[in-house]
Amino acid sequence: MKQRLLPYYVHPFVWLRRIGHRRGYGVHSPFAYNFITRVVYEKTPYYKYTDLRAEEKNRAGEECADWLYEPLKVKRLLFRLVNYAHPRTIIDAGRLSASSLYLKAGCLKACYSGTCELNDLFLDKDVPVDFLYIHNYQDPAFSLVAYELCAPHACETSIFVLEGIGYTPYMRMLWQSIQQDERVGVTFDLYDLGIVFFNKKMNKQNYIVCF
Numbered sequence: 001m002k003q004r005l006l007p008y009y010v011h012p013f014v015w016l017r018r019i020g021h022r023r024g025y026g027v028h029s030p031f032a033y034n035f036i037t038r039v040v041y042e043k044t045p046y047y048k049y050t051d052l053r054a055e056e057k058n059r060a061g062e063e064c065a066d067w068l069y070e071p072l073k074v075k076r077l078l079f080r081l082v083n084y085a086h087p088r089t090i091i092d093a094g095r096l097s098a099s100s101l102y103l104k105a106g107c108l109k110a111c112y113s114g115t116c117e118l119n120d121l122f123l124d125k126d127v128p129v130d131f132l133y134i135h136n137y138q139d140p141a142f143s144l145v146a147y148e149l150c151a152p153h154a155c156e157t158s159i160f161v162l163e164g165i166g167y168t169p170y171m172r173m174l175w176q177s178i179q180q181d182e183r184v185g186v187t188f189d190l191y192d193l194g195i196v197f198f199n200k201k202m203n204k205q206n207y208i209v210c211f
Contacts, residue, residue, distance in 0.1 A: 032186060032207050039084050040077065040190070040209055048105050049076060056098035066095050070135070070163075073211070074192055075102045078133060078161065081195070082106025085159050087130030089113070093121060093146040094135035094163070103133060118142065121149040129153040129160075137164025137171050144174055151183060154198045166191035179206050 027033045053072075060067050079102040082090065086107050092100055092114035104112050110131070115121065123129070129150045136142045143162060154160065165175040166189070175194050179187050185202050188195040190211035 027207060029186075029203075029205070031202060032188075032205075035084075035188070036207070036209055039080050040188070040211060042080055046079070046083075048079070052079070052101050052105055056101055059098070063098075064096055067098050069095075070097055070099050071192070074163075075099045077193070077211075078102045079106045081159060081161065082110070082131060085131055085157070086110075087159070089128055090131045090133070091115075091121070091129055091150060092133050092135075093118075093150075094133070094142070097135070099133070099135065103131075118145050118149070121146055123149070123153055127153055128155055128158075130155070130158050132158070132160040133163070134161070135163035137167050140168070140170040140174055143171070147174075147178060151181065154183065156199050156201075158198045160196040160198075162194040162196070164192065165189065165194035 027036060052075075056068065056075075075098060078099055082103055083106040087110050090103055090107070090110045090112045092103055092112065094116065096114065096116060100112075100114050104110075113120075132146075132150050132154075134143050134146045136146075147160065147162070150160070162171075162175065162178070164171050166172060175189070178184060178194070178196060183198060183200075184196055185199045185204055186197045187206045189206055189208045192211060
């Protein structure tokens with residue numbers, strides 16, 4: 001029998017350690033400040049939220065046991081990120097879950113591809129990866145290989161999102177190595193998620209955000 005994944009937990013010490021990084025406090029970069037305040041902390045009640053919530057619950061009985069494992073705030077942020085990026089392509093690499101609904105809804109014109117298998121990530125040379133969501137933090141090797149396969153296909157406007165960067169020592173190590181990647185520009189550490197931008201015109205920096 002497949003082991004059911006444990007839900008996310010918010011540890012008080014994590015919140016206390018990050019309280020000084022809320023809502024863009026101390027961030028001087030206009031780009032980073034606008035991204036944090038207008039995307040990460042955006043509170044607009046998008047009309048799609050209600051429909052998406054109803055759809056994911058309706059499908060819960062038909063899908064895998066892990067269908068609803070991600071917290072609502074993460075799924076809604078994924079929706080906002082896609083809506084912000086307007087990508088041509090979206091790759092969803094990891095466990096099948098309700099977050100796929102939010103990724104698709106963020107940009108209906110985007111070409112969405114979801115996979116649980118690394119073999120499906122061997123992309124043709126000219127295939128761009130505008131938006132990538134890697135979510136399999138319990139298998140850091142999967143996350144690492146998925147990143148390495150897709151990073152060569154990133155462009156200046158690409159956004160990669162990595163789940164669970166603060167959950168385990170292995171994921172923290174992987175996140176540090178991604179920050180050091182010479183192809184990477186600005187990164188945002190939300191503990192639950194790591195967000196990677198590839199625009200090298202911006203100064204390379206990692207921002208910690210209390211999410």
